[in-house]
Amino acid sequence: MTSDLLVIGGGIVGQIAALELAGTGARVTLVDAAHNAGSTTNAGSLHVQMQSRFIRLYPEHAPNLERALPYYKQAAECWDTLEAGLGPMHLVRKGGLMLAESSGQMAFLEEKSRREEAKGLDVALLDRAELDRIAPWIGPWIVGAELCRDEGSLNPLLVNRLLAKACADLGVICISDRIDGLTVTADRVSARGLQGRYRASEAVVAAAWGSGALVRALGVDIPTAPEPLHMNITEACEQKIDHLVQHAERSLTLKQFGTGQIVIGGGWSAHDHGVDTVPGVRAGSLLGNVALAARLAPAIGTLRIIRTWAGMNTTADGTSIVGRLPGAERVIMAVPGDAGYTLAPLVAQMAASIVLGRDPPADPAPCSPARFAA
Amino acid sequence: MTEITFTFNGAGVAASGGQSLAAALIAAGRREFRVTAGGKRRGVFCGIGVCQDCLVTVDGTPNRRACMTGAVDGMAVETQSAFPALRSDAEVPDTPRARVLTPDVLVIGGGAGGLSATIAARRAGAEVVTLDERTVPGGQYYKQSADGGLLDAQQAEGATLVEDARSSGAEIINSVEIWGAFDGPLILAESENAALIVRPRTVIVATGAYDRPIIVPGWTLPGVMTTGAAQTLWRSYRTLPGRRIVVCGSGPLNLQVALELAVGGAEIALVAEAAPSAFRHPLRGARCSIHGPTLAWKGLAMLCGLRWRRVPVRNGLRLAAVEQYEGGLSATFRRTDGGTCTVRADAVCMNAGFEPQNEILRLLGARMTYDPAVGHLRCERSQTLETSVSGIFAVGDCVGLGGAPAACAEGRIAGLSAAALSGHGDGRGLASDRRALRRHRRFQNALWQLHDVSPTPLDSLPEDTVLCRCEEVTVGETLAGYAVNPGHLGTLKRATRIGMGPCQGRYCGPAAARLIAEKTGEALTDRSFFAPRVPVKPVTINAVFSAEEALRGDE
Numbered sequence: 001m002t003s004d005l006l007v008i009g010g011g012i013v014g015q016i017a018a019l020e021l022a023g024t025g026a027r028v029t030l031v032d033a034a035h036n037a038g039s040t041t042n043a044g045s046l047h048v049q050m051q052s053r054f055i056r057l058y059p060e061h062a063p064n065l066e067r068a069l070p071y072y073k074q075a076a077e078c079w080d081t082l083e084a085g086l087g088p089m090h091l092v093r094k095g096g097l098m099l100a101e102s103s104g105q106m107a108f109l110e111e112k113s114r115r116e117e118a119k120g121l122d123v124a125l126l127d128r129a130e131l132d133r134i135a136p137w138i139g140p141w142i143v144g145a146e147l148c149r150d151e152g153s154l155n156p157l158l159v160n161r162l163l164a165k166a167c168a169d170l171g172v173i174c175i176s177d178r179i180d181g182l183t184v185t186a187d188r189v190s191a192r193g194l195q196g197r198y199r200a201s202e203a204v205v206a207a208a209w210g211s212g213a214l215v216r217a218l219g220v221d222i223p224t225a226p227e228p229l230h231m232n233i234t235e236a237c238e239q240k241i242d243h244l245v246q247h248a249e250r251s252l253t254l255k256q257f258g259t260g261q262i263v264i265g266g267g268w269s270a271h272d273h274g275v276d277t278v279p280g281v282r283a284g285s286l287l288g289n290v291a292l293a294a295r296l297a298p299a300i301g302t303l304r305i306i307r308t309w310a311g312m313n314t315t316a317d318g319t320s321i322v323g324r325l326p327g328a329e330r331v332i333m334a335v336p337g338d339a340g341y342t343l344a345p346l347v348a349q350m351a352a353s354i355v356l357g358r359d360p361p362a363d364p365a366p367c368s369p370a371r372f373a374a
Numbered sequence: 375m376t377e378i379t380f381t382f383n384g385a386g387v388a389a390s391g392g393q394s395l396a397a398a399l400i401a402a403g404r405r406e407f408r409v410t411a412g413g414k415r416r417g418v419f420c421g422i423g424v425c426q427d428c429l430v431t432v433d434g435t436p437n438r439r440a441c442m443t444g445a446v447d448g449m450a451v452e453t454q455s456a457f458p459a460l461r462s463d464a465e466v467p468d469t470p471r472a473r474v475l476t477p478d479v480l481v482i483g484g485g486a487g488g489l490s491a492t493i494a495a496r497r498a499g500a501e502v503v504t505l506d507e508r509t510v511p512g513g514q515y516y517k518q519s520a521d522g523g524l525l526d527a528q529q530a531e532g533a534t535l536v537e538d539a540r541s542s543g544a545e546i547i548n549s550v551e552i553w554g555a556f557d558g559p560l561i562l563a564e565s566e567n568a569a570l571i572v573r574p575r576t577v578i579v580a581t582g583a584y585d586r587p588i589i590v591p592g593w594t595l596p597g598v599m600t601t602g603a604a605q606t607l608w609r610s611y612r613t614l615p616g617r618r619i620v621v622c623g624s625g626p627l628n629l630q631v632a633l634e635l636a637v638g639g640a641e642i643a644l645v646a647e648a649a650p651s652a653f654r655h656p657l658r659g660a661r662c663s664i665h666g667p668t669l670a671w672k673g674l675a676m677l678c679g680l681r682w683r684r685v686p687v688r689n690g691l692r693l694a695a696v697e698q699y700e701g702g703l704s705a706t707f708r709r710t711d712g713g714t715c716t717v718r719a720d721a722v723c724m725n726a727g728f729e730p731q732n733e734i735l736r737l738l739g740a741r742m743t744y745d746p747a748v749g750h751l752r753c754e755r756s757q758t759l760e761t762s763v764s765g766i767f768a769v770g771d772c773v774g775l776g777g778a779p780a781a782c783a784e785g786r787i788a789g790l791s792a793a794a795l796s797g798h799g800d801g802r803g804l805a806s807d808r809r810a811l812r813r814h815r816r817f818q819n820a821l822w823q824l825h826d827v828s829p830t831p832l833d834s835l836p837e838d839t840v841l842c843r844c845e846e847v848t849v850g851e852t853l854a855g856y857a858v859n860p861g862h863l864g865t866l867k868r869a870t871r872i873g874m875g876p877c878q879g880r881y882c883g884p885a886a887a888r889l890i891a892e893k894t895g896e897a898l899t900d901r902s903f904f905a906p907r908v909p910v911k912p913v914t915i916n917a918v919f920s921a922e923e924a925l926r927g928d929e
């Protein structure tokens with residue numbers, strides 16, 4: 001099958017990239033393994049401030065993360081435009097709170113907010129009294145918080161539905177297949193799938209955890225690693241929690257969807273059964289994650305958890321990977337850094353503008369895959 | 375029995391102690407318990423804690439199932455809104471209560487199979503803990519009266535079984551919600567605001583089945599309920615689901631419950647059986663009586679009892695729709711010749727076979743195969759009724775429909791075998807139970823040939839028929855979702871929200887799985903259904919908190 005442009009991976013990044021490309025009238029084919037997409041399992045948090053989880057788990061990524069902060073702010077703004085164009089996504093941008101339980105944690109937030117402010121983020125430190133005014137449901141141990149006004153949340157299920165429809169409307173050909181090899185010649189890219197061969201003049205690789213393996217044979221070793229993560233959701237209650245809530249030291253995200261349901265996550269691990277199988281829920285993650293939420297927000301204690309799930313996140317080195325592959329320039333990488341759903345519209349638009357030879361919405365140089373070339 | 379009073383939306387309701395809130399409210403003529411996000415009224419549907427449509431707020435705590443909550447003097451009960459208020463004065467439970475149990479044999483379910491397994495394992499010398507979700511022991515078949523009275527021989531038989539299990543020395547805990555099942559095995563449950571953490575050596579799953587509904591326009595209206603729900607109301611709480619009742623679907627339970635309700639004083643306006651009359655299939659009828667003369671005789675006696683009471687029993691009638699009519703309901707049926715007839719009633723009871731409650735088994739990884747004859751999964755088991763997962767046994771209807779006598783025989787076999795596996799006894803002496811089991815299975819096979827539990831194909835239903843009760847997703851939306859997102863049930867779930875509500879897809883899931891199988895032409899397998907997930911049933915955040923405190927540092 002031959003088309004003008006090929007997109008491999010049909011998660012949020014692949015879909016938005018396909019939309020951008022098809023918008024120019026190009027014939028676009030999107031091939032997706034329809035399997036373990038982070039985009040169908042993620043929590044819908046729009047992260048802008050540095051997540052304490054990354055700083056703790058991957059301290060070596062922290063400098064990369066800090067450098068990337070302006071991208072997060074810009075990406076969060078992209079979502080406003082996307083919602084205006086595609087339709088309601090339950091997008092709320094009332095800000096994110098990172099809660100502190102001790103003066104030590106407050107000091108950490110103080111230092112963090114100073115660095116974030118320097119990068120242009122709209123942040124403030126709140127004491128308990130100020131917190132009580134905007135978040136009256138918080139538990140008694142909380143002493144204060146950092147507020148990042150750029151943050152928010154949306155409902156990924158709505159987004160995914162709108163995007164699938166928009167792609168279909170623009171004539172993007174969506175195919176369910178798994179690509180297991182890429183070859184690049186002087187005038188085209190050829191992708192070998194389990195069900196067929198797909199040829200195009202250029203290919204965008206937006207295959208998240210699958211990306212590294214796809215391009216390894218082309219001589220660049222990109223360390224995309226699957227990271228199975230755990231999520232919980234409650235039944236609905238009155239709309240009361242306006243913010244994306246996190247913790248200064250421990251893994252937690254908590255927010256209320258437009259459905260009234262409270263979504264609890266924050267990067268607790270799940271059983272890894274390999275990328276071909278859906279990850280499994282671990283008892284320890286369910287217990288630890290939900291118990292932590294109960295401590296921070298006792299008001300939700302009588303609500304019931306109705307569902308948990310585990311999904312496949314992707315990690316690399318903390319920074320997005322966007323740009324032409326060194327030595328195989330017809331292949332354009334589009335793998336977002338941490339909190340990839342947030343970054344997706346910006347990453348996809350950057351990748352699409354590279355393909356189309358347009359001015360990118362943000363400087364892609366720091367994201368270049370050249371950093372992984374031997 | 376003590377008389378108590380509680381309030382419902384401020385008005386006093388008189389009840390007898392031991393009655394469930396659902397029964398007390400229905401007896402008081404109240405049948406609308408909750409309001410959905412879409413503004414629709416809902417009431418008791420399943421009667422056994424599955425559907426989550428009987429939710430009420432009790433003393434400020436939202437989302438309590440009225441069918442599983444005992445009425446207590448002085449309770450303040452309110453209609454459940456779809457968006458209950460958060461209590462900003464709430465505190466983290468400061469002394470979480472938790473019990474850690476490590477029995478040789480954990481039996482999950484206190485029905486015919488579970489109680490029989492309990493007795494057998496205990497007699498073999500094993501330490502046994504039995505957990506049951508209901509307030510009243512005995513399960514679906516042997517369910518007991520809350521007031522201890524005995525209605526008939528079936529309840530008397532059940533009373534003996536319950537008594538034997540209690541006096542066996544096993545610890546039997548009722549009103550327990552099992553919500554977590556993990557490898558290990560590790561079973562997590564909530565019992566009266568305390569967490570139960572069970573690390574057994576072996577597990578016998580005996581969770582039974584729930585009624586398969588007839589999905590038609592109006593099946594979500596208050597007053598429409600499963601035949602099992604009506605039976606629980608009557609047998610456990612001496613409450614009639616209505617004065618004038620229609621019973622429909624297919625299978626022997628409908629006849630039995632219609633007769634019980636008639637004897638109890640209800641007017642049965644119609645019993646509609648989808649299958650043609652057994653007299654039109656004399657051979658099938660004869661096969662039944664050969665394989666199970668006593669049970670076949672019981673069936674005939676039920677029919678005679680209904681005739682004698684002038685209850686109209688009609689074959690070849692399928693429910694097509696239920697509508698609200700002057701404070702009551704009107705049920706429309708389609709005849710095999712295409713004609714229709716309409717009957718008015720204030721309760722419509724439905725049962726079109728059963729769906730096994732196999733969630734715990736699936737979570738623990740027990741292998742299942744699809745049984746097209748009854749339209750649901752069956753759990754694979756060895757001679758000793760051990761599943762494909764070592765140490766996990768399964769008995770009774772949760773494995774696939776089998777009936778109470780078979781469940782008893784299976785319970786005894788698994789009880790003895792699980793005890794032996796955990797070092798008690800030699801697991802011998804099962805020959806007569808094995809023989810009995812073979813007989814019961816032959817009878818069951820013959821019995822279901824007389825009925826028609828084939829589900830209505832979804833694409834033959836009006837588009838605005840609700841398919842997913844919880845998320846209020848219609849058949850039309852599901853079909854449209856499938857057209858855009860072909861593939862498997864998980865994809866359809868994300869595209870339409872079917873199965874995302876608190877009943878966790880127990881009704882829409884099997885129906886949608888069958889729809890996809892039809893459309894793709896692929897055979898149904900375990901993977902055609904929603905992936906099993908914890909919590910098995912919704913669990914309060916506070917209960918998870920208590921379990922975590924008790925388990926901390928343990929994993």
Ligand SMILES: Cc1cc2nc3c(=O)[nH]c(=O)nc-3n(C[C@H](O)[C@H](O)[C@H](O)COP(=O)(O)OP(=O)(O)OC[C@H]3O[C@@H](n4cnc5c(N)ncnc54)[C@H](O)[C@@H]3O)c2cc1C
Nearest residue numbers: 009011012013033038039042043045179210339340341342
């Ligand atoms: C549980 C969880 C919660 C999360 N919460 C958040 C959050 O709140 N906020 C946030 O910003 N981010 C969150 N994330 C991260 C976010 O979901 C991902 O970073 C983002 O969705 C990545 O989008 P993507 O399009 O790059 O990749 P994906 O959505 O993962 O899609 C990649 C697609 O490529 C396909 N693919 C892979 N290899 C091949 C191949 N060889 N051939 C064809 N197709 C292939 C896959 O099957 C998949 O469909 C979360 C992730 C998880 C797992």
Ligand code: FES
Nearest residue numbers: 421423425426441
């Ligand atoms: S009637 Fe109570 S849960 Fe179904």
